[in-house]
Structure formats: C-alpha cells, structure tokens
Amino acid sequence: MATATTQPDGTPGQELVGTQPPPETMTWPDTPKFRGFFAPSRIEADVYDLEVEGRIPPELSGAFYRAAADTQYPPRFPNDTYINGDGMIHMVRFDNGHADLKTKYVRTQRFQLERKARQALFGAYRNPYTDDPSVAGIDDGNANTSIIWHAGKLLALKEAALPYELDPVTLETKGVYDFSGQIPGRTFTAHPKHDPRTGELVAFAYNASGRPDKQIHIYEISAEGKVTRAQSFEVPYSSMVHDWLVTREHFVFTITPMIIDEEWMKHDEQFCLWDPNRDAYAAIIPREEGVSGIKWFRSERVMEGHSLNAWTDGDTLVGDHFVTKSGWFSQFPKTTVGLLPEEPPFLERWTFDLTQGAAHWDDATDIYRSEQLLTSPGDMPRVDPRVLMEKNRHAWVGGMIHEEPMCEIGPMGPPLNAIIHRDDSTGQQTHWSAGEHAAPEEPVFVPKSAEADEGEGYLLTLVGRRDEMRHDMVILDALDIAAGPIATVKIPFRLRYGFHGTWVPASELAK
Ligand SMILES: [Fe+2]
Structure with missing residues (x-):
C-alpha cells in the first residue's frame, strides 16, 4: 500500500513505496521475533526482594541497569528488525545481600505518540519513508540499546537519536538530553x-x-x-x-x-x-x-x-x-x-x-x-572498566560454544550459550555454560572494591530460561567463572531480550 505525504528530503506528495497500514488488531506477528520467548513482555514492574539461590556478596552495593527492545505495538512491518523495539530499562538494585527489580519503559517522544494513538506510527527501523505522515520530522529514537552513567546522570542511548535522561531510582524519563x-x-x-x-x-x-x-x-x-x-x-x-x-x-x-x-x-x-x-x-x-x-x-x-x-x-x-x-x-x-x-x-x-x-x-x-x-564465535565483550584504553589482561565475552547446550536461534541470530574468560597473559580461556534451554546475555563487570586488582570482581549476567519463560541474573566470580554462580537472583517473569548494561555503585547513586 502507498500513502502520499511530504518526504523526509522535502519532496512533496510522492508515493511512499512499501508503507504499511497499521495492524488492525492488537496481535503480534507470527514470526520468530515476536513468538514464544521473544514476544514482547511490556511488563513494568517492581519486585522487592527477589528470590536468591546462594548468597549475594554484601559488598555488591549499587544498581545494574540494562536496556532492552520491548516493542509496544505490533509493527507496521512484520519482518522489521528486532532492534526497532521500544526502550525498556531493567534495573536490579543490590543492597546488603538483597536484590530488588524495577522495569520501566523509556517515555520517548515516539513511545508517547504511539501510546496516545494506541498503534505504531513509526514504520521500519530508521526509515522515515515508512512512517505515518503524522510523525514526519519527529525522531524515531527509542532509547533501547545501552545505558550509561555520566556526570551524575543516567542516560539511555540509541544511535539513531540523542540520549534520554532517566531518574536513577524511579526510572522516570526526564527527557531528551x-x-x-x-x-x-x-x-x-x-x-x-x-x-x-x-x-x-x-x-x-x-x-x-x-x-x-x-x-x-x-x-x-x-x-x-x-x-x-x-x-x-x-x-x-x-x-x-x-x-x-x-x-x-x-x-x-x-x-x-x-x-x-x-x-x-x-x-x-x-x-x-x-x-x-x-x-x-x-x-x-x-x-x-x-x-x-x-x-x-x-x-x-x-x-x-x-x-x-x-x-x-x-x-x-x-x-x-x-x-x-x-x-x-x-x-x-x-x-x-x-x-x-x-x-x-x-x-x-x-x-x-x-x-x-x-x-x-x-x-x-x-x-x-x-x-x-578465541576459537568460538561470540559477542558482547567486557573488560574491567578501570583498564579501558590501556592493555588489559582479562576479558569476558558471551560465547557460542558448540560443545555446550545451545538454544534455538533467537531474534538476533544464534544465541550465546556461555560466558568466556580469556587471560591475555597466557591466552588461556575458561567458560561457564548456562546449561540446557538457557541463554546468557551481556556480562557486566563490577570490581570487588576500588582498590581491587584488575579482574577481581563479579560478573552480572541476565540469563533467559526459555523452558521456564523467565529470567535469572547470575553472579559469577569474574576470575573463576567455571565454578558457576556465587548467587542466582530469580526473576519471576520473562524480560525481553536486551542489549547493553552498566553498573552504578551506591556511592555514586547517593550523590
Ligand atoms: Fe551494541
């Protein structure tokens, strides 16, 4: 179907090739990106004192934040890329051995316009020729890719637009930053x-x-x-x-x-x-x-x-x-x-x-x-952030190890099935497998203390439990990941598969 409007390059009244009408019903496309474990979750929640297997190290005091793509309305293009979903922030707040969860959508301009219209107005990923004419000229940023802490501000990022600032405690959206x-x-x-x-x-x-x-x-x-x-x-x-x-x-x-x-x-x-x-x-x-x-x-x-x-x-x-x-x-x-x-x-x-x-x-x-x-493919690498930009010894990455149990292909291609630690001083690698029906996501490194040596700390990783339709967060000893989780924080529902996260110490949040 084609629609006439003003094009992004200023050309008036041309036909927009491929523009789709919004779906007539509130139903997700029957495609792998929107089915089963990968269906949008859309749950904004507060869960206090998550169930924990093992013991959360008491020095782990602060907040883990992670950005995910959690599509709010059925897309105008059913085969559109997964990364076009609306930004949802997952926060796990650690305090004295306890963990609380908060999830909240970023109220981008796009999110608010679509919520008001109760349908998708923006079309295919970053293609304004496929948008509803009512949103012409409006950024389609969805703040879904990563989240950082800088100069006392929590910023949700998407490379297609400017950052959105969020309240680090409530996750309320403050606006474009x-x-x-x-x-x-x-x-x-x-x-x-x-x-x-x-x-x-x-x-x-x-x-x-x-x-x-x-x-x-x-x-x-x-x-x-x-x-x-x-x-x-x-x-x-x-x-x-x-x-x-x-x-x-x-x-x-x-x-x-x-x-x-x-x-x-x-x-x-x-x-x-x-x-x-x-x-x-x-x-x-x-x-x-x-x-x-x-x-x-x-x-x-x-x-x-x-x-x-x-x-x-x-x-x-x-x-x-x-x-x-x-x-x-x-x-x-x-x-x-x-x-x-x-x-x-x-x-x-x-x-x-x-x-x-x-x-x-x-x-x-x-x-x-x-x-x-590394011999295995992978993605989502991390170093101890205190050695970024200089030679590091330790590296952690999400791995796809063929000898370990592997989940079915996900919306971003083959899923990760392990976390790999590589010691650059020896070239040796060890790994932790997430097990059957489980896919870890990006690991985030937290030093044990400001004075700890490089690599002395914890890895925090969300793990999708596909057979249980929910997530865990595992806490690994960063220099001994093969030993398995020190603690597993059990999230009672399914988060939508996400991308990048960060750690903000309680001392920073207190400022
Ligand atoms: Fe990325």
Whole structure:
C-alpha cells in the first residue's frame, strides 16, 4: 500500500513505496521475533526482594541497569528488525545481600505518540519513508540499546537519536538530553567510552543531520559533563557505525559497507544494506592532534560488532573487537547482491603500524595484522572498566560454544550459550555454560572494591530460561567463572531480550 505525504528530503506528495497500514488488531506477528520467548513482555514492574539461590556478596552495593527492545505495538512491518523495539530499562538494585527489580519503559517522544494513538506510527527501523505522515520530522529514537552513567546522570542511548535522561531510582524519563545544548546534532552513539584516567566520556555520532551523510562527529565530554571538544571528519560513504576502538592516544573507526542510502530507503523499508563490492577502511585519529592527523588503512571487508578494548604502544596500536565477514544479516538480510550466508562474529586482534597509513582513504593501501583470539564465535565483550584504553589482561565475552547446550536461534541470530574468560597473559580461556534451554546475555563487570586488582570482581549476567519463560541474573566470580554462580537472583517473569548494561555503585547513586 502507498500513502502520499511530504518526504523526509522535502519532496512533496510522492508515493511512499512499501508503507504499511497499521495492524488492525492488537496481535503480534507470527514470526520468530515476536513468538514464544521473544514476544514482547511490556511488563513494568517492581519486585522487592527477589528470590536468591546462594548468597549475594554484601559488598555488591549499587544498581545494574540494562536496556532492552520491548516493542509496544505490533509493527507496521512484520519482518522489521528486532532492534526497532521500544526502550525498556531493567534495573536490579543490590543492597546488603538483597536484590530488588524495577522495569520501566523509556517515555520517548515516539513511545508517547504511539501510546496516545494506541498503534505504531513509526514504520521500519530508521526509515522515515515508512512512517505515518503524522510523525514526519519527529525522531524515531527509542532509547533501547545501552545505558550509561555520566556526570551524575543516567542516560539511555540509541544511535539513531540523542540520549534520554532517566531518574536513577524511579526510572522516570526526564527527557531528551543534549548535554545542555552542547551536542548540536540529532544522533549520539550507543557506545561512548569512559576514560578511566580522566573520567571523560568520549563519543561519536554518524548521520547527525538526521539523514544519511558522510560526516562522523567526535565529542570529548569532561567528567562534569562539559563538551570540551567537538570535531568531525568525512568518510567515503554513509554506513552504519555501531561501535569503535579507543586508546588513550587514538580513536579508531572501522568503516565498512553496511551502506545507508536515501534512494534505497524510498523503495525498500530496510534501513541499510551490505554492499560487498565496496572497499572497507579503518581510520585512526590521534586524540591530541585531532582529525587533522587522521590516517587511513585498508580493512578487510568485515562488519565490526562490538569492541573489547584497544591500546597504543609507541608506534603500534592494538585493537580487540568482534567482527563478522558478512554484514548483520539477521537484522538486515537484503544485500546489493541478493541473499548471502551470515558469518558468525569472532574476536579478532588488529595490530596497526602507526608509521603507515595515508592521509586520504583513496591512498590507503596498508593493512594491519589480524589474529583470531578465541576459537568460538561470540559477542558482547567486557573488560574491567578501570583498564579501558590501556592493555588489559582479562576479558569476558558471551560465547557460542558448540560443545555446550545451545538454544534455538533467537531474534538476533544464534544465541550465546556461555560466558568466556580469556587471560591475555597466557591466552588461556575458561567458560561457564548456562546449561540446557538457557541463554546468557551481556556480562557486566563490577570490581570487588576500588582498590581491587584488575579482574577481581563479579560478573552480572541476565540469563533467559526459555523452558521456564523467565529470567535469572547470575553472579559469577569474574576470575573463576567455571565454578558457576556465587548467587542466582530469580526473576519471576520473562524480560525481553536486551542489549547493553552498566553498573552504578551506591556511592555514586547517593550523590
Ligand atoms: Fe551494541
């Protein structure tokens, strides 16, 4: 069905190809993304004193926050990507061995408009040509990807829009947060990084104009929340840039061809598509000098999933991150050359010789060294945040270990089935399997104390219990995950599969 309206590029009265009418009934599509364990949960709840197996370490005092996509209304495009769901925040508050749960939707502008209309008004993921005309020009940000704590503020993030500030105790939405007007664009990454040495937050934005463009903006934000530097650089094409690598001395962007094309979006609902005929690059920017010192390298044609960590050592830069040799086909299956098989993400170490590289991507001929760090595929990596941007010893990732029980494929592709610990000093890896019918999600590291050595702490991980239609939160000893949970916090209902979380100590919340 087609609808006439004003298009996002200002063209009046054209037909919107592929625009769907809203579903006539309040029924979820009968597709794997909306069925069974992956149906929207939509439960906003307070549960005090969750049941606990084992004993929660009393020093675990603070709040775990996690962002998830929990679709409020049946989507206008039944096969739309899972990541278009509305932001739901899951908070587990730990206090003296007790754990309380709170779940709440982020009241984005989109959420409120759709709730008022009692139906979906926004169409396919980040494609305004598929939106109801009544929401033309309104950001479709749904604050569903990650959640951070900076300068005393809790911010829910989505790379398609600006952050939303939330109350850290009630999870009430305070509104869009543009760092008091210091961020001029319409977008902000879901993967900013905290510099543990300075307390700064470094961040980037792509398509900050709100439409596909070829600029990437970089922001440096002080521990107090003041933007101390904003700069931008040009890339060869507009593409999805979900994460990046940051060292104390450098920013690294992997620019690979998950293309975002305005003309394509006018004819097809899918936001971006993989183009295996385009070249791929890595751009390295010295933090002190800024974008005038950019160096371009050739890259393998891979899509960066999530970064673990990176560091600079003299003329060498090392970056550890998950990459797939395909695009992100479980979410964006159409490519410029038809359907292609999806490759799983592997943790790779890329080593760059900083004496090489070119000032412009057209001249980029040098390539880095790459090596695979783990034998199993995976995603959702973490280090102790106190060693981010410098060489780390310990790493934890969600793994897909073939020898362990594996759940059926989920809405984001093959599910994780284990947490893996890798010791970089030995290359050894150990793991904890979640068991039958269980899929862990991203681990969040909490140090035992501010003075504890790197890695001395706990991993908090939500685990979907598919046979019981509910979740647990497991607490693992980060340096002995194979021993199994120290404590299992039992959540009496099913959360919708989520993405990234963070830990905020009680001492911070008290401020
Ligand atoms: Fe992410």
